[in-house]
Amino acid sequence: MPMEILVVDDDQATRQWIGSVLEAEGYHCYQARNWQEAESFLHRGQVDLALVDIYLGADNGVDFLRRIKTLQPDCDCVMMTAHASVETMARAVKDGATEYLGKPLRIDDLLGLVRRLESRQQSRSKVADVAEEVEPEGFAGTAIVGRSPRMLEVYRCIARVAPTDATVLIIGPSGSGKERVARAIHAHSRRAAKLMTAINCGALAESVLESELFGHEKGAFTGAEAARRGLFENSDGGTIFLDEISETTPGFQVKLLRVLQERQVRRLGSNADIPVDVRILAATNADLGERIRAKQFREDLYYRLSVLAIHLPCLEERREDIPLLVRHFLARFNERNSRQVTVREEAISLLSRMAWPGNVRELENLIERAAILSATDEITADDVEHASGAGALRGAKATEEIATTLKGAERQQIVRALREAAGNRSLAARSLGIERKTLYKKARRLGIDLDAPI
Numbered sequence: 001m002p003m004e005i006l007v008v009d010d011d012q013a014t015r016q017w018i019g020s021v022l023e024a025e026g027y028h029c030y031q032a033r034n035w036q037e038a039e040s041f042l043h044r045g046q047v048d049l050a051l052v053d054i055y056l057g058a059d060n061g062v063d064f065l066r067r068i069k070t071l072q073p074d075c076d077c078v079m080m081t082a083h084a085s086v087e088t089m090a091r092a093v094k095d096g097a098t099e100y101l102g103k104p105l106r107i108d109d110l111l112g113l114v115r116r117l118e119s120r121q122q123s124r125s126k127v128a129d130v131a132e133e134v135e136p137e138g139f140a141g142t143a144i145v146g147r148s149p150r151m152l153e154v155y156r157c158i159a160r161v162a163p164t165d166a167t168v169l170i171i172g173p174s175g176s177g178k179e180r181v182a183r184a185i186h187a188h189s190r191r192a193a194k195l196m197t198a199i200n201c202g203a204l205a206e207s208v209l210e211s212e213l214f215g216h217e218k219g220a221f222t223g224a225e226a227a228r229r230g231l232f233e234n235s236d237g238g239t240i241f242l243d244e245i246s247e248t249t250p251g252f253q254v255k256l257l258r259v260l261q262e263r264q265v266r267r268l269g270s271n272a273d274i275p276v277d278v279r280i281l282a283a284t285n286a287d288l289g290e291r292i293r294a295k296q297f298r299e300d301l302y303y304r305l306s307v308l309a310i311h312l313p314c315l316e317e318r319r320e321d322i323p324l325l326v327r328h329f330l331a332r333f334n335e336r337n338s339r340q341v342t343v344r345e346e347a348i349s350l351l352s353r354m355a356w357p358g359n360v361r362e363l364e365n366l367i368e369r370a371a372i373l374s375a376t377d378e379i380t381a382d383d384v385e386h387a388s389g390a391g392a393l394r395g396a397k398a399t400e401e402i403a404t405t406l407k408g409a410e411r412q413q414i415v416r417a418l419r420e421a422a423g424n425r426s427l428a429a430r431s432l433g434i435e436r437k438t439l440y441k442k443a444r445r446l447g448i449d450l451d452a453p454i
Helices: 012-024 035-044 061-071 086-094 107-128 149-161 178-187 206-214 250-262 288-293 299-305 315-337 345-351 359-373 381-388 397-402 406-420 425-432 436-446
Strands: 004-008 028-032 049-053 076-081 099-102 168-171 196-200 239-243 279-284 308-311
Touching: 004 012, 004 035, 012 028, 012 107, 028 035, 035 061, 049 061, 049 107, 061 076, 076 107, 099 107, 149 178, 149 308, 149 315, 168 178, 178 196, 178 239, 178 279, 196 206, 206 250, 250 299, 288 299, 315 345, 315 359, 345 359, 345 381, 359 381, 359 425, 406 425, 406 436, 425 436
Parallel strands: 004 028, 004 049, 049 076, 076 099, 168 279, 168 308, 196 239, 239 279
Antiparallel strands: none
């Protein structure tokens, strides 16, 4: 369907010229000389794009912006002016303007902008109405699943930011799916055909991380026997995903800030700057505000990274998604293993009452264990109890007597995992579907002595 475009300008010659250019390109174009005429079009039907002159005789186009966004929130608004000022454009953007065009208008500029906004709307429309997706339980083409209000908001954020090159900070607890959100943003961006590289910043020492990302020259350090391109160079044109960005050192943060500002990298041991075209996505499960106050994270880097922040809920905050997630994970298990395992409603009900300290990752691991351990090709409530241990069940009789709070249930599940792993922390973390570092954090918070005999 061609875009429906409304042109609002008190100059008849300008309106007619814009209309003829756009209609020649196949767009549906309507013309209005003031906000009263424009409003009639807005009440009449869907308008995808409004081109509005800032000065409409006695009226102000910026004031009209708010009315457009009230009547049609999804309409993109472009302001046209021959006398742009920082103050005017800042106000226009604040009130909902998407872009602005300087007068006198040039055909290439006009059509380039319209086509760009059309492409962005098409990308946005693919995910705007999740209920109509080919994969109705989640975000099409990705491993993100859920239809709870919190997840629908996540989808809307992905849809808005994916077509842009904006840097995004993804915030959420361990196991909530931060990397999957990053991959969804990349997959729906103009960089989708290029490489997306993910790196866990918390798993590497500062010197190793710098070498991995920025590259190094021969002899830059002991063992550097040859020059090596870093991930920024290898991912040119694509996306870099920096997981656990909160775990980086202030020294590394300074260098990353420079990359964000200058769009250049400098290999270790070199004085030459190398231009790179890379979109940066970052993720954290930490409170960066707290890290900033403790002088552990640079405030200027935080603002550079969080052009848009996406907050992922923990599984406790989206329990209504658990049935969808269970079926999704089971379908994936069946496909990988050529099985036809199903799940009983009583098992899903039980899973929906459990405590999930490891979030979605923990649920995925449990479903796979239950499918493997099931004596038949149907997962029952007993199979769930067997796969997780009765002490992990929230709402089941065993936990109702012991875990009266979510914190108690979480503590109980971690202790059980440690006991089953004979005190091996790595095995316990893996069985919970969390990282070893996360296990340490949870143990401190819940008062669990990891050095005590199991």
